[in-house]
Amino acid sequence: MSMQLLVQRRPTHVRCLALLVAGAFAHAASAADVAYWRHEEGPAGQIVASGPDTVLDSSGNGNHMQTFASGVSPFTAATYTSTVSPLPLRSGLANNLSLDFGPNPTGFTDDGGGLNDDNYTAGEPIQTYLFESITIELAFNMNSIGGYQAIFGKDGKPLGDSPVPPIKFLIRGDDFPDAAPNQLFVEWIDGNGAIHFLATRETVVAGQWNHVALTLSSTDAQLWVAGETGDYALKDSITGGTFAGPGGDVIYFDPTSFTVGRGAFDNNVTDWADAKIDEVRISDAVLTPNQFLFVTSPAGQDGDFNNDNIVDGADFLIWQRGFGPAGTNLTGDADGNGVVDAADLAIWKSQFGGPPAAVAAGAVPEPATLALGALAACLIGMVSRRR
Structure with missing residues (x-):
């Protein structure tokens, strides 16, 4: 039985954990x-x-x-x-x-x-x-x-x-x-x-x-x-x-x-x-x-969408709700280009677990921190679907 079928048949919280483990050990290359x-x-x-x-x-x-x-x-x-x-x-x-x-x-x-x-x-x-x-x-x-x-x-x-x-x-x-x-x-x-x-x-x-x-x-x-x-x-x-x-x-x-x-x-x-x-x-x-490979302008990037000085799951939820062709930092636009998209999610991931200033100063989160961010995002998605 394939990993994909196993994941599909499990409860939501198990699917989250399975996806987290898969993401921790493999980088899925894009089709290009x-x-x-x-x-x-x-x-x-x-x-x-x-x-x-x-x-x-x-x-x-x-x-x-x-x-x-x-x-x-x-x-x-x-x-x-x-x-x-x-x-x-x-x-x-x-x-x-x-x-x-x-x-x-x-x-x-x-x-x-x-x-x-x-x-x-x-x-x-x-x-x-x-x-x-x-x-x-x-x-x-x-x-x-x-x-x-x-x-x-x-x-x-x-x-x-x-x-x-x-x-x-x-x-x-x-x-x-x-x-x-x-x-x-x-x-x-x-x-x-x-x-x-x-x-x-x-x-x-x-x-x-x-x-x-x-x-x-x-x-x-x-x-x-x-x-x-x-x-x-x-x-x-x-x-x-x-x-x-x-x-x-x-x-x-x-x-x-x-x-x-x-x-x-x-x-x-x-x-x-x-x-x-x-x-x-x-x-x-x-x-x-x-x-492109790199997320540019780190000094001007802000994944703290609710301005509580911590980049966490609450900010991901704001990005998720604001995803679309128009937005501001308060609705999930981390790079200031007026669009809430995957680039903003990448910034959120790179800043997860600390204040945005830490990343702007050159600190890059460890893989374990990124994995926690992915898990938090998955669990937040579960909560939002149950409401």
């Missing part, structure tokens, strides 16, 4: 998730282990990554670190670790100070996936700025007369375009073999977290970036394009590896990053900012 590398394997201070499938894909699609050499020279393994983005995840999952790529010498456990740490897929299903639309998201924090540093990419040289790979997210080592030095630059080859790019035209600053989302459909491309505070901002875009190839794919098909921590150029691996990189997700749909 193709790959999601969370970098949560750890522990902090440990390098990526040797062997295949060591950097796990939490989407459930088996698109795991690995490093080239962990225990022997040239030591390409990145190091797990507890330094993570200050923004909460929209899913409510705890973000405990990221991966530190680049110089981080600890004696015979890494590259000894060079720049050659990276992860890549090796023969995984995503390498032959045809994307008719795509959203690529990640968070990164540069340890140092200088030279060309790729934080994400796909290997290959599909155009014989061009050294450009299918796609690459790069911190440029020059001031192209528009004389902006060391900017974030995303370059890709569309399904027809044409090369395009989007750029922020803003210098990336070392030591600061950036949250990036590239969205690409058959006609439109957008580059969104959020810092440590503030909303996702549209930095560059192309509209009215013809990106889809004969098979509908918007990125040129090449059955090569996806990479984190480096890129490719002229069919060679290169442009390693000295950066912390986390929460890398690829979706086969064009997502909108209220669907």
Whole structure:
């Protein structure tokens, strides 16, 4: 008998507990998730282990990554670190670790100070996936700025007369375009073999977290970036394009590896990053900012809808009753955009158990606290139905 049937036949309070347990041990990927590398394997201070499938894909699609050499020279393994983005995840999952790529010498456990740490897929299903639309998201924090540093990419040289790979997210080592030095630059080859790019035209600053989302459909491309505070901002875009190839794919098909921590150029691996990189997700749909991985503007978010200085089940009930296309903070609008929706619920979840100011200051609730919030929400739903 399936877990679903078991849950359906149990009393309401048992269903609540069953759902809580299921949620505590599994992250149900949305239908659009193709790959999601969370970098949560750890522990902090440990390098990526040797062997295949060591950097796990939490989407459930088996698109795991690995490093080239962990225990022997040239030591390409990145190091797990507890330094993570200050923004909460929209899913409510705890973000405990990221991966530190680049110089981080600890004696015979890494590259000894060079720049050659990276992860890549090796023969995984995503390498032959045809994307008719795509959203690529990640968070990164540069340890140092200088030279060309790729934080994400796909290997290959599909155009014989061009050294450009299918796609690459790069911190440029020059001031192209528009004389902006060391900017974030995303370059890709569309399904027809044409090369395009989007750029922020803003210098990336070392030591600061950036949250990036590239969205690409058959006609439109957008580059969104959020810092440590503030909303996702549209930095560059192309509209009215013809990106889809004969098979509908918007990125040129090449059955090569996806990479984190480096890129490719002229069919060679290169442009390693000295950066912390986390929460890398690829979706086969064009997502909108209220669907992106991170909940932005924490300083302006308030899940305490009844203003009693505690975010608890009573606030969830207000959100539940106020859900809809119009609202205020008193009716469940936590992010101040005039709509009571799932984004507001994510903020409530991230703040559950304390005053909103605690989360705004950088405190992120533990998984157990989030689980208590889910249970409280479920029990409140039971009470409201009985009235």
